[in-house]
Amino acid sequence: MNLRGTILDVGEVRSVSTRHGNRDLVEVTVRPDDGADGVTVTLWGKWTHTADHAAAGMDLLVTDAEETEFRGEQGYATTGDSYVVIEPDFLVDVTDVRSWVQCPRMYYLNKLSGVPLAYPVVKGTIVHEVFGDLLRGRDLDAAVADHVEAAGLELGLLGREASEVRDEVRRNAAAIEGWLEQGTLTEEDDWRSEYTLISPTFGIKGRADALRRGSPVELKTGKNTKREPRFHDKIQAATYALLLGESGDPPNTGTLLYTKNAALDRSEASGDLSPAKEFSVGRGLLAFVVRTRNEIAAMEARRDVPTGYEADAKCEWCFEQDTCMVVSGRLDQESKAGQVGTTLPEVERDYFAEFYRAVEDERRAVHDEYRKLWEQTATERADADRALIDLEPLGRRELSGGDWELRARVPDGAVSKLREGDVALASSGDPVHGESELGRIRSLDDEAVVTVDEPLDLRRLDVYPSEISVSRQLTALHDALLKGDSDRKDVLFGRRAPTFSDTPETFIDNNESQNAAVQRAVGAADFALIHGPPGTGKTYTIARLVRALVERGERVLLSAFTNRAVDNALEALREQGFEDVARVGTTTGVREDMLDVRLDRRGEPNERAAALRSAPVVAATTATCGSRVLREAEFDTAVVDEASQLTEPGTLAAINLAERFVLVGDHQQLPPVVQSGDERLATSLFERLHDEHPDAAVMLDRQYRMSQRIQAFASREFYDGALRPATPEVAGGTLADLPGVVDPVPTHLSRGVRFVDPDGRREGNANPIEADRVAAVVEEYLDAGVDPDDIVVIAPFRAQVAEIGRRVDVAVDTVDRFQGSSAEVVVVSFVATDDLDGPIFEDTRRVNVALTRAKRALVLVGDADALGSEPFYARMLDWARR
């Protein structure tokens, strides 16, 4: 049986004599998840090592535990088959186990500084890709040429020539090919490449290079002339073997493939030059992997920082020694390697510690998302929107590059957060224990089309969580504090006020606040803030600003939280006649009409690198700014849109790359998306600087969207009444202005703002009666001749969005997804009846967004009693009914 629970107490290690001789044990008191009282669990032998790291409050799992009775007390104990796992919910990466075995401090440093843009790394990646292709039967030269070309940008930035790289990769790949041929001569081989593995039991995830007859094969581009694989390489492969044991018996061998061995000259090199080194994977090795993984999980649970003393690694042999000493010195951390350099001021170290913790909390939240892959029971699955289940496979076909395209029918009415372009876990039913492949959703309506590496029967699609944005926030924090210049930090940490110079030039002659905003930003020595309420021409202003900066000879980074905002800003820039931009991002992320300026990574190295380095404007999301390619880039000014939706570390990723920065946003609209709910992350850098330096900000106060009647409430509640219509035409906008609308407009539709109480009932997060009424309201406007494309319905919950979507033929979506856009007629469904309990109603900024999407007509549909129960909503009601 498996025993799982929360640790209440960890006893001392003691040695007892048994019929097998003297053995160590530790007694741990655990409150089982399914029980109220604590039970004693005896951890025998080497599991006392895990007990050493365990502490009260941590979760503990013992597999194959046995019930025991000792001196009349009932309890549990480990058996010979048991594994003991600390904090199983914390998902450790296989590569983390590997780096921890090298040195625990290396694990920490890797996390902080990320993977650098370095030639051995890029070359290693290419060799891996070629390896995958060879397994799928592709021609060696074609594969090498293809993957070297695909890495053009990185190779160019590293100053490498394509021919030189091709030769080197081919030498490595030839070793693989030779070895593969050897294998197929002797027996039938069964291969799989790039295998995604997640283990709920052991709390580990990772991606194996390949499986050969069910055993892991790990490719290493380096050399190793010893008979044995390197210990940490072996541990990596053994960890994959452990993961394979999650569904079935673990394989009992692993293979390391050192491709450089084959390229060594036999007459000069000595030792074992065969590239493939097989080793046996016994239970003892697997248990060692689990204990190592437990050290990591326990350290993370304690919120400790590794010092290096945890293991016996020798610092003088370590490649990271210098980095290690610098980080230790700057952050004043205890470290085996010692410290060099000046310690950061205390306020900066505190900031670092605080945000490090917050970002790690966020990582936990991502881990919780992974857990949903296996925790959802069959009944819960039905309403869980993280997955599409019960898909009916419709077929598969092989694509030219060796990938597969899978098709399946989606059941009627299935709702999920999965969208076209998303990465998702495709499976034949059980994403964790059964067949599954990571793929990309190409299209999704009544039929799902997914591309994957290996074919399977597509019966289920799951959201696949990613730690990338968490990792990038961490490296941004590292870069800002440890590499960032002191001048910048003086301003960020309030040791110096930002300075500005006056600019006499007029940039925008028909809007004073927009002009003032550009002037302030252009004249900023450190930073400027542009506060842009709804409809105030934020995007136009940004484009004008970017042009002004470029005209002054500056190189500009144009960034935003979402791809959509980046592309909107680019569109405005291009409308103003400026085309010299490089858009960095994925083909699925970049909007179609901006693909022509997208920087392709594929191509001739020098030419690709020049395309990035010479572009006067580079546009990318802040997440991409934290990528290894853009982390190396430098700019004079970074202009960041949607800055009020970014966490501080998220913003740092962009502004780290520039001398000065301009943040554009509106802290009265939606705040950053933070799953863990951490308050430090939920406050944007934009908002903090806006509070600390009000003079650095210019608010755009003329809006071009809403009629006077519609904007009144938002202006009063959120902008101190300072937000006003830009022109009399905007102020007086009515339905009658729209082409095709009946004349005269029916009286009840001619009101700019209406309130409708359908007397509905909230059921879960939906309200079917209210949805009926919303549909009727939409029908009224359609009947009056309003174009369906001009009508939008907004609801706070996805369940209600689905409910309404079944009844109308106009756009329906959540508030959050409508931020940034607008429509002539907006109908808002509030769902709530009885009271307004729930976080979604607590943040009135969400209401601000909902109400300010409308240009000419706004209809609020909700329960008057419920809305009247909160002062803010009561005021909204008064305004709407007036």
Added chain:
DNA sequence: CCTCTGCGAAGAGGA
């Protein structure tokens, strides 16, 4: 206790 966009899909190496 609800909203949600990012991310080449992770992981690649050096004596």
